[in-house]
Amino acid sequence: MIEIVATGPLNTVQDLGRPGYRNIGVTACGAMDTLALTIGNILVGNAPDAAGIEVQTFPFRVRFSDRGAFALTGADCRATLDGVPLPPWWMAQARPGQMLELSPPLKDARAYLSLAGGVDVAPVMGSRSTSLRGGFGGVDGRVLAAGDRIATGAAADGFLPKDGFGVVPPAVALKDVFPLAEGGALVIRALPAGEHDLFGVDAERFWSQQWKISARSDRTGYRLSGDPIHPTEVVEMRSHGVVPGVIQVPPAGEPIVQMSDANTAGGYPKIAGVIEADLWRLGQARIGSLLRFVPATHAEAKVVETALAAYIADVRKTARLVRQALAAMA
Structure with a gap:
């Protein structure tokens, strides 16, 4: 208690x-x-x-x-x-x-x-x-x-x-797996999503510019401030399933990254999705932090996921050995 x-x-x-x-x-x-x-x-x-x-x-x-x-x-x-x-x-x-x-x-x-x-x-x-x-x-x-x-x-x-x-x-343990900050911006890997190509040249600006986590952010989603991006034409979409990591772009053109309390559905076009193994790093980003997204492949995401699993397994093994050693001394 x-x-x-x-x-x-x-x-x-x-x-x-x-x-x-x-x-x-x-x-x-x-x-x-x-x-x-x-x-x-x-x-x-x-x-x-x-x-x-x-x-x-x-x-x-x-x-x-x-x-x-x-x-x-x-x-x-x-x-x-x-x-x-x-x-x-x-x-x-x-x-x-x-x-x-x-x-x-x-x-x-x-x-x-x-x-x-x-x-x-x-x-x-x-x-x-x-x-x-x-x-x-x-x-x-x-x-x-x-x-x-x-x-x-x-x-x-x-x-x-x-x-x-x-x-x-x-x-620290996985410093070779997770990219260092660049120009003061946290580097987050993401996969292009369903409507990525609808943004035309603005899709490139999504990846190339730094985004700032707005004060209007919370556990539902991080609202990002930056140079707005827009689809090349008006997109009428039905609501679709949404999960943490999905990056949507509302009409104002500033992306929203869905987080742990993510909406279950939404109709904004999706430009990218943060790889699952980088979500914990995003969860530690503070209001006002700068982000830069870099495109990843499924193979790269799997490598990071494997490294994380190995780290967790190593911690679990170490904790077990510590307890066994203390039990032997008791």
Whole structure:
């Protein structure tokens, strides 16, 4: 059990989402940075579908009511436990009464707090993720508030080091796989989508220019500011299915990248789709960040996906070996 002592708007309970209901208009929701949540759950020995807390407004403070393990992943939020600094991408153990504080990160947008046993809220349609638009999931379908008491499930059996342990962040471990920023812009790989060629020469400007994440962005989608692009002629389209990563272009000509709370359908023409393995990086981009999209192939996307899977497998193997070593010493 933890108590929320201080929080800001938009901090919610999230897991990996609720797939399978888009056909009835229910968005999947889930963590904006699924990789960070996945690693956090591995560090504390949770099942892959365990829910954690997505923190995107700071400061964020929680008090532990019971002894328990927790992990911090995602943005480096200069965390402290009773005033003692904690490294990023780290698992630690808290005693009853201890206070964990997360401060505004110097870069990146979202931190993830994973608790041993996972956040114990009732699943809705197979997921504990909060749907703010739908008003369900998580804690009564709303953002977390000071005074909330959050229960955790039963922690998995196993030994964890009392002084904690951590992993090399994916941006470092996979630096040869993920492109560096160019001219201050985050480089995101995407595949040309169904209506790409309808934009004619403007399609080239989509790839060549830098886009800025607008203040009108949220978990549903990132609205991008830049030199508008338009189809060569007016396009009348029926609404079609939409998933996270799809980049649509409304009549004003400034693209929208669908994110975790993506609409289930839409009628704007699609110029591109972000490869799935780059979505976690996009989920860590802050308001005002610059983006540049580069065209990728399916083969290139598969290479990145394979590298990510290998990184996750290596973290899982390391965590298992740590627990086995501690068990042997007990």
